[in-house]
Amino acid sequence: MRQAEFIFGIAVSLTGLGALVLALGMRMFAGGIPGPGLFPMIVSSVLTLLGAVLAWQSTKASGPEVRAVGRVGAVEARHRHLSTDEGQNTPNPWRAVRVWIGFAAVVPLLYSLGFTLTMMVLVAYLLFVVEGRRTVAAVAAIIAIPAVIYLLFVELLGIALPVGLLKLGILGI
């Protein structure tokens, strides 16, 4: 059984089921006219069924991946890599989790620190902690990336970005 697919199928089914329950609480028809619940009911019903089908499929042995039109080449690896180094290390999902957690953790800082400082914290976490690069180039990137992007979008393009509580008036800090 392909466990991840099974879990995903069940999760999809449960999501569909939850959406269906909520849709049934909306009006299907009002005065003979389709109401707000009709379309969500149809979609969530189909979704519930599809999730169950995927979960069932995952319990069967998988065959080769095919398309109706065109072949599936070896180049379409799920884990695409960006280097052609032969000494590639194996994929480590925890690196992705660490990046995501760091990204999520800095979002509340936008209220107090503003865009520039918060992004400096994010880039510092990514380069120092996740990538383990404590070099001059990394320090330069930590300062330059948020600053340049702030100047480009705010000063040049006039797009507003979060300003922190310090209100120093420099780079939105």
Added chain:
Amino acid sequence: MAVLGQLYDGFAIALTFDNFVWMIIGSILGTLIGILPGLGNPAAALAILLPLTLRLDPTTGLIMMAGIYHGAKFAGATTAILLNIPTETSSVVLCYDGHELSKKGRGGPAMGMSAISGFIASTVGVLALTFAAPLAAKLALNFGPPEFAMLMLFGLLLVVTLTGKNPVKGLISMMLGLLVATVGDDIFTGTERYTFGMISLTDGIEFLVLTLGLFAVGEVLVNVERRAGKSEFVAPKKLRDYLPNWQDFRETRVAIAIGSVVGFVIGAIPGGGSTLASFVSYAVVKNTSPQRDKFGTGVMAGVAGPEAANNSEAGGAMIPLLSMGLPGNASTSVMLAALLLFGIQPGPMLFTSHPEIAWPVIASLYLGTVVLLVLNLPMIPLWVQLLRIPYWLLYPIILVLAVVGAYSVRGSIFDIWVLMGFSAFGYAVRKLSVPAAPMLMAFVLGPQAEAALRQSMILSDNSPLIFLERPISAAIVALIVAMVWFGVTSRRKQRRLAVTAEISH
């Protein structure tokens, strides 16, 4: 002849100084973002630059988007040929022969051929579009809500059934897109749906946030699983080395012709898309070539044919996009969203009510390939150097840009939380080989699909038989059935062949 006059007016508008400058900027930015490792998907490039294009007036913004689209496509061909990394599914076929040519030291001419065949095919595509688009718009006037509802269903199912690797996963992606599109106030009755009492959700989920989460940040999360080293590849340094020779042109002229026609026809089908166009083109070119046994080992026609299809598809895709508001893939979904955000409703009346939008956009598709040929091709040696930028430096930039993009929509930090949610989801679906493009297309089409369905039910006193009683709608339903049948039987046949091939190895 009137359409030629309108096309001429379109060129005149597209060639004004401001519009031309923004088209060049779009092409350069599209190539720059498209060539950066780990982001090159044209939909992601369009999404990241959407806050910029939306600041311009609609005509200029759309012209710039056409430039970005072409730039990103061109960049995608470059990474497929040099690095064997397809940035989107339509670039996959370029890896078969393109990368093999690169390994033989002919990567430069392969990239040059990609640009030149794209230019030729784009010319064909725009000329065909010029005459076909107004005809399609006239035809679309006969379409009512039932026809549009079935056409949208056809387009969405086409993407899932023919080019998807697992139809169930593709359908799940599509249904999730439709479900997410229902979040917010119902436009007919004002009823809140799936908002859970949150005011921030009453306007629904923002398109840009969903796209950035699924395509940009989700992609980053997959790529950072590996500690990437430097990209090792050999690329010529001089422009001369990027030009194909006369032998290459002799070998590819038929492939370019085939690709141009196939790409345009498939692009003109709602939901056709560049993936289907490139796969079908490759198959037809291979089966009609005297060198068919050499395909996959580095044959120039294996690059020219699919690239021609890729580019003429863009012209064909404008037919359903502009005259009916139906996108063919993720990139045109972004363009549709941009049209809607500009307050322009694509449809049969677009060519009569907003000719100043429709024709310059068509003209800019052609001009975009001219810009690529004249500007980007000579700059390939420079673009190629960007491939050497290490990913550890690039992905923080992508994440910061994603925050900017998400916040810029409504100035709400809630949207950044939504971005986080969709990025985690985008990562999960990529790991599970669930395609993200159907979700994006369904999300963009969802409100229109629901409106068409409800209007159809109103017309028929809530009888679903209306979809079979109206001739055009019934014909589309028949096409849907035929397409699903073809998809199922073809997949069974391909599976049998693949199993046989595995056993014999």
